[in-house]
Amino acid sequence: MLFLRSRSLPLICLLMLAATGCDKVQQAIDEQTGETAESVDPATPPAAPAEMAPAATAKTPQQIIDAFLAVPSHERTDARLQELTALEEGLEQVTELNLANSSVTDAGFAGVKNLTALKTANLSQTRLSNAAFAALTELTQLEELTLDGMVNVDGAALETIKEVESLRSLKMTNTVIGDVALVSLAELPHLELLHIDGVRNMAGRPFADAAKKGGFKELRELSFSGTQFGTYGLENVGSLKSLEVIRAQGGEINDGTFLTIGACTNLRELYFQNNSFNPNSLKALQRLRNLEVLRLDGCNSIVDPSFDMLKSLKGLRELGLEGCPCTPAAVEQLKTKFLKETAIHYGGETL
Numbered sequence: 001m002l003f004l005r006s007r008s009l010p011l012i013c014l015l016m017l018a019a020t021g022c023d024k025v026q027q028a029i030d031e032q033t034g035e036t037a038e039s040v041d042p043a044t045p046p047a048a049p050a051e052m053a054p055a056a057t058a059k060t061p062q063q064i065i066d067a068f069l070a071v072p073s074h075e076r077t078d079a080r081l082q083e084l085t086a087l088e089e090g091l092e093q094v095t096e097l098n099l100a101n102s103s104v105t106d107a108g109f110a111g112v113k114n115l116t117a118l119k120t121a122n123l124s125q126t127r128l129s130n131a132a133f134a135a136l137t138e139l140t141q142l143e144e145l146t147l148d149g150m151v152n153v154d155g156a157a158l159e160t161i162k163e164v165e166s167l168r169s170l171k172m173t174n175t176v177i178g179d180v181a182l183v184s185l186a187e188l189p190h191l192e193l194l195h196i197d198g199v200r201n202m203a204g205r206p207f208a209d210a211a212k213k214g215g216f217k218e219l220r221e222l223s224f225s226g227t228q229f230g231t232y233g234l235e236n237v238g239s240l241k242s243l244e245v246i247r248a249q250g251g252e253i254n255d256g257t258f259l260t261i262g263a264c265t266n267l268r269e270l271y272f273q274n275n276s277f278n279p280n281s282l283k284a285l286q287r288l289r290n291l292e293v294l295r296l297d298g299c300n301s302i303v304d305p306s307f308d309m310l311k312s313l314k315g316l317r318e319l320g321l322e323g324c325p326c327t328p329a330a331v332e333q334l335k336t337k338f339l340k341e342t343a344i345h346y347g348g349e350t351l
Contacts, residue, residue: 061090069094073122074101078108085111092117100124100146106132113138124148133160143190144169155181165189174198179206186215195223197247204233212236223247225271230257238263249273249295258284267291273320274298282309295320297345304330311338321346 059067068076068084081104084094094115100122106129112118113135119142129152136142142164147153148171155178161167162184170185173195183206185191194216196202207229210216220242224233230252237243237260244266253275261267262284269292270285279301285291286309294316296302302324310319311334319342321331328347335344335351344351 061087065090065093073098076102076104078104081108082111085114087114091115094118096120098122099126102126104128110135112136115139116141118142120144122146123150126150127152130154130157130160133157136161137163139164140166142166146171147175148173150175154178155184158182158184161185162188167191169193171195172199176201179203182207183210183215186210186213188218190218191216192218192220192242194219194221195247196227196229197223197225199224199227199229202227202229202233203231204229204235207233208235208237211239214239216240218242221245221247224251225249226251228252230254230275234260237261240264241266243267245269245271247271248275251275253277255281258282261285262287264288265290269293271295272299277301279303279306279309282306285309286312288313289315291315293318296324297322299324302326307334307338310334313339314341316342318342319344322348 064083064087068080071080076099081099085091091114095117097112097115097118097120099109101124104126109128109132112121116139118139121136121139121142121144124146125148128150133153136145137160143166145161145164145167147157150172154176158177158181161170165188167188168190170191170193174197177196177199179202182196182202185194202224204224207216217240219240222240222243222245224230225247226249228251230248231254234246234253234257237246237257241264243264245268246261247269249271250273253272255278258277258281261270265288267288268290271293273295274297276299285294291313292315294310294313295318297320302321304326306326307330313319316339319339322345324346326346331344331346331351335342
């Protein structure tokens with residue numbers, strides 16, 4: 001009996017050890033299975049694949065046109081202008097182009113030739129050069145062109161501009177256009193307005209010669225304030241029968257100017273502020289029966305006796321005498337006795 005017990009004891013211990021080991025193995029299996037179950041939840045569906053972003057919708061011609069026109073002129077670039085001029089439809093809507101103070105270059109401007117409905121173009125203060133103007137020669141409806149302050153443009157540009165026969169208005173203030181080049185415009189058949197204010201290298205002789213030969217025959221308004229153009233420019237102004245307005249503030253107007261101006265019977269407005277001349281020259285203005293506006297502000301030669309030459313201008317609507325050395329009493333008499341219907345600007349007031 002004792003022998004049986006001694007042999008059974010190791011067997012019992014072995015069985016107990018095996019049982020304990022199985023429990024640990026089962027525990028390890030359970031733990032591993034639990035981790036897998038936690039990491040993959042059969043109730044959670046797999047993530048859907050990411051959706052592709054929709055392709056950008058191409059802009060319509062109308063959207064491109066509207067977007068360009070909505071941008072301020074100084075923010076218009078080569079890229080924006082090229083996008084516009086590359087359109088194959090809708091460009092007949094674009095009748096005005098304002099590029100003033102923009103960064104557009106000759107390369108970006110080349111496509112403007114496609115804007116065949118263009119009537120007005122403002123290129124002021126841009127960096128365009130003479131070469132850019134080739135694009136304008138195909139614009140048969142262009143009527144107004146503004147080139148103010150274009151420092152890269154000189155007289156050579158006018159050789160191209162003269163081919164734009166539809167042109168009615170040309171403004172080139174503060175540029176370096178020269179006297180001789182200006183004559184290139186003499187044969188433009190419809191040119192009515194010419195502004196060359198601030199152009200320093202002009203004395204007007206070639207213009208006067210062209211006028212004598214029949215050039216500039218449709219000109220209605222001529223403006224050359226702040227220049228020397230008046231030295232010779234108006235010598236044959238009497239030949240310009242359509243001329244109605246002359247703006248020449250500080251424009252070197254002289255005594256001889258008045259003699260020729262007297263032949264411009266259609267003149268309606270004269271702006272001669274800040275010029276020096278003999279007051280007796282004003283007598284020539286008595287021939288201008290259609291004159292409505294006469295500005296003589298800042299002219300030191302306008303003194304009381306000068307009014308004898310002005311009192312017959314009954315058709316004047318406006319007379320400027322600001323800064324003139326005439327007396328208040330003489331101005332009052334001119335107003336109350338002779339020019340009763342005329343607004344006279346004097347002494348900071350309008351009589």
